[in-house]
Amino acid sequence: MQFLIYIIVYPFLWSISRLPFKLLYLVSDGLYILLYHIVGYRKKVVSNNLKLVFPNKADKEIATIRKKFYKHLCDMFLEMAKTMSISDKELKKRFKITNPEEFKRLESLNKSIILIFGHYASWEWSIVLQNYINFKGLAVYKKLANPHFDKLIRDIRSKFNTTLISTKEIINIINQNESEGIKSITGFLSDQSPKLTKEVYWSKFMGINTPCFTGAERLAKKLDLSTAYLKVNKVKRGFYEAEIITLAEDSNKYKNYELTDMFLKEVEKQIHEAPEYYFWTHKRWKHKTNESV
Known part of the structure; x- marks a missing residue:
């Protein structure tokens, strides 16, 4: 059954990936009408999340953010499909690093790096980072239940020389690389x-007391790695810029969870600046306390 689903869906994804961008975004406009106005995909989840973190915004403003988010979501979904056939040159034009010299500076410390992302703007096209670094690019991901789609994702990422690794593999792979003199930059969402x-560690995120992932920080401390945040902004439709923000050159010098809180604050700032580019369909605050700020 999994293979049957794959052979049905794959030709559709490949066809989408071959579309020129102007036509791709016309398809995205149609998909927006389908998802938002007809199907109402996770509309209640998105509305509840927005009302929770923006309690002072009027219903009209919440609705405006929600519509903009769904348009961005459809763009991002089709951009993910486009990655199957996009050229390295085209991707570099559409996803730019504004301060690549910061990568060079961090690499000059001769320490592997943990690069933390948020689900903001575009994280899929960050695979272009390998063009800006000398270290080996690794990306932590959750394996897909369908092994055929899982292989497809791995193949797409490897096309740009980024290696996908599961959470169970991280420590062994980084330690093996270190023993062989290979420095790496490992990306975490x-x-x-x-x-x-x-x-679990609880912290304030968008004013809500909620459990948080701390794996990136714990790994950086355990293996004495540097920690940085990749701040991705959407410049316009189909174009993104990313800035490397160093959180810690020596992660061990920071108190437990301090780096996690620093990362969350960076994500919060982006959400307040342009909330429509955050990933609101996820039930981020499904576990929370009544305590808020």
Whole structure:
């Protein structure tokens, strides 16, 4: 059944990836009408999230943000498909690093780097980063249940020389690389909701007390790595810019969870600047306390 789903969906994705960008975004406009106005995909989740973190915004303003978000969501979904066939040259034109010299400076410290992302603007096209770094690019991801789509994702990423690794593989792979003299930059998406356990760390995110992922920080401390945040902004439709913000050259010098809080504050600033580019369909605040600020 999984293979059947794959062979049905794959030709559609490939066809989408071959469209010129002008036509791609026309398709995106149609998809927006379908998802937002007809299907109402996760509309209640998005509305509840927006009302929760922006309690002082009027319903009209919430509705405006919601519509802009769905338009961006459809763009991003089709941009992900476009990655299957996009050229390295085209991707570099559409996803630019504004301060590549900061990567060079961090690499000059001769320490591997943890690069933390938020689900903001475009994280998929960050695979272009390998063009700006000398270190080996690694990206932590959650394996897909369908092995055929999982392989497809790995193949797409490897086309741009980024290696996908699961959370169970991280420490062994980084340690092996270090023993071979290979320095790496490992990307983490760290702003979503973890499984609720007694040991989970709770912090304020958008004013809501909620459990947070701390794996990136713990790894940086355990292996004595530098930590940075990739701030991605959407410049206009189909074009993004990213800035490397160094959080810690020596992660061990920071108190537990301090780097996690610094990262969350960076994501918060972006959300307040342009909330429509955050990933509102995820139930980020499904575990929360009544305590807020």
